[in-house]
Amino acid sequence: MNRPLTAAQRRLVDAADPVTGRLKGTGAQLAALVTRGLAFRHPRPPHAHFLTPQGHRIREAGAEPEPEPEPVKAEAPAATGVFTARVGGEGVAHQPGPARRREVHSAWQGMLELRRMTNPDGATDRPCGWERSHLVQAAALALEAAGHPPAGQDAEVGYRVRETPQPEAVAVYEADGEVLRACAASLEGAGWQVGQYTEPRTRARYLLASPRRV
Incomplete structure (x- = not known):
């Protein structure tokens, strides 16, 4: 993509579902994003449009939009409601409250829907392309x-x-060995391949997890 997004296209990309990347807009708006390689039209009904990996990168980068030829009425920016997964060490309390649990549940349901919509066979028991790139x-x-x-x-x-x-692999650390094994079981249940290892120098135990392909 050589030209920056127009303000209207920027709003469309910013309003995409933060987890699934699903877009809402007119047929012409969505077609323009497809032409620029930022969105794709799902082949199965209802033929929804989703951000491509490039579209997700543009959304996360927050690039400035290209000015539109016609003036646009100024509006107060709406809350985006972007969900951010907690990877550990962010400085937040480790016991989530009810609101956070609802957010996580909604995000996970959205991820399962993204798997269903983007995995070639519609499978929800293994990670999809978005997960492999994040x-x-x-x-x-x-x-x-x-x-x-x-x-x-x-x-x-x-x-x-x-x-x-390592390509397509993350490390998961947890000081409690029993909890670490429970984390491994949860990841396996979510469609990840998991092995447990010990760092030679620190002797710290950790998991090496990769998205399962089949």
């Missing part, structure tokens, strides 16, 4: 949705999900 966030969402609390800042209790040098 490994840390996807694994953290699966853990939090299963009821595991993330670690607070400087806290020993709770999981921490981190990137690794």
Whole structure:
């Protein structure tokens, strides 16, 4: 994509579902995003439109829109309601409240719908393309949705999900060995391949998790 988004296209991208990337707009607006490689039309009914990985990157980058030729009425920015998976260490309490539990449940249901809509066979028991391009966030969402609390800042209790040098793999740390095994079971149930390892220098135990393909 060479040209920046117009203000109208920017609003459309920003309003996409933060988890599934589902878009709402007129046929012409959605077709314009498809032409620019930022959206795709799902082949199965109801033929909804979703952001492509490039569209997600544009949305997350928050690039400035291209000015439109006609003036646009100024509006107060609406709350986006963007959901952010907690990977551990953010400084929040490790025991979520009711509001957070509702958010996590809704986000996980949205992820299952995204799997159904974007996996070629409509399977919901294994990760989809979005999860493969957002490994840390996807694994953290699966853990939090299963009821595991993330670690607070400087806290020993709770999981921490981190990137690794290995392609399509994240590391999950949890000081409690029994809880670590429970995290492994939850990830496996969410469609991830999981192995447990020990760091040679620190002797810390951790999980290495990758999205299952079949």
